[in-house]
Amino acid sequence: MLEMIKNEIVNAFLFDGDFIYAEPFGCGHINATYAVYFRRETKPPVRYILQAVNTTIFTDPQGLIENIQGVTSHLRKKILEQGGDPQRETLTLIPTRDGKLLYEDSEGRFWRSYHFIENATCHQSVDRPVLFTNAAKAFGHFQKLLADYPADTLHETIAGFHNTVDRYALFEKAVAEDKAGRAALVEKEIQFFLDRKADGTVVVDAIAKGQLPLRVTHNDTKLNNIMMDNETDEGICVIDLDTVMPGSVLYDFGDSIRFGASTADEDEQDLSLVSMDLELFEAYTAGFLSEAGSSLTAEEIRLLPFSAKLLTLECGMRFLTDYLNGDTYFRIHREHHNLDRCRTQMKLVADMEHKMEDMHKIVEKYV
Template identity: 30%
Template structure:
């Protein structure tokens, strides 16, 4: 850590460092240096193979916002002593540091519709504010991250090459997943439709990636590792997947899985307040589809991993990813049951 601190012009004997947050990908600390507080992160290179791409995108966004001067609140990275946005320690990895926003807080679980509204508004504002950036200038930090066609192909491949016993034991769920493959067909049509636009998209819109102020109003979005060109269905769909249901993807009692209509309406209201003028008529008609898209993709990914003996997500107990896949399949079915109400 002394090399990391030196890279930012700090001394270990003058700083206190403690683990921070509940993120599962990058290791995060809160760092105190006198009256100053910072968030320090080590980038997980098992997930992000090209950390320089993350640094490029954040620097591009930072420069764009500073030049536009539109008052958007953005947490700019702290520069290293060499003036870089990210610090590379040979043989150790990549680090980045941000000032801690005083008076701010984040939450891990959506507990009321107003929180869903505030978060959706912030993710919508993020994309709208950056609408002047050419998406071609952004680098891809996670190739094919939300490519539903690829995820379905990987699922089919797992049915051919995966664990034969697990395939046999889960036949009914495999069949159920196949019956929803029209969601993939719709995605393929979207990719060919000029009315669907690639925009600066966050791709990881869980509630913990929004900072709130003391009055619980949204301040800004954080954790920009997955910012890349993308479709609006990625951000809206991930909010639906993680905000609509009162229990998480880890829940084993599927009777507790339900879709809360007031949370759906809060997401729609918050996002469209910012993006109403940006989205095309065709895109708006696919607002409900966004939830199907993301929930189905995650169900496929969990099932694929189960059939491949838990190589990607790992498992804390036998059948962990199969439980997660059934959980997401149940959520998908609960959402489909409310289609007429929510689309009306």
């Protein structure tokens, strides 16, 4: 349970009405999220989202909020042009009384507020396949509306987030240092990633050479970062824009497949249960391309199947790097947890390599 919200914070924002109460809200793991409720004289009560930004992860809250303001303003304009409802289809920041978008409280925490999107739900898991397709459509739509956004003006809120060349360098450093004395235990795993080192340069180099466009990427394309309409299940609004950064559309697509199309949990110990489900791949691809397809380049489309493998490779290598470093980054709940996680990702990579041709056929079906 989180602490009480101080009046200082509630009073800082341009909320409508008299403050009634605040309660912790949602299932986010990164920020501290509250719903704050207000009574109004002639109108029904209203609630807002109030969030304390996690500054351990996001060390530049000002850059982060500028990214969000830039992207949501652009989305608002597009949504209005298309006759949509911007208060429902994108996040709307509530400013502070002195016209800022962040409030620094007396303890040095940074707060922001959003208009509350009502009659919509953030689902925690794909309990019905339609949710996965609808998530794909929502992220595809987000990508389409932002296709003409100047991505190079965005701040990199986490430096080098998907720079697989740098990730390889960190991995090789961890192998060489062998801080936790575990390298000898995982020779096979180490070799698996070394064998695929060339894959790590593909997207990074193509962006540098201008062969792949720099785009707005979301970088946390989980199901629970989409608000879905309570009646229709349609994905109406992409939320959680903290990790919005310049990058490749392949990062978002690949990562969505990595965790969304897997048949098992990320830390499953029985590897016979782990595979990439082609039906789920197809469900996501169909939804994503139905929205974003026309704004992607031929090279981006060609690399979609590869991106699923690349992002899985990156993730597995990060788990192994952390295992070699002595589990300092990812929280573990059992011994060798990071190694188990690494092995599920390796299994997925190998499975994707087998299914690469099928994945290409599926992509071709929907372009």
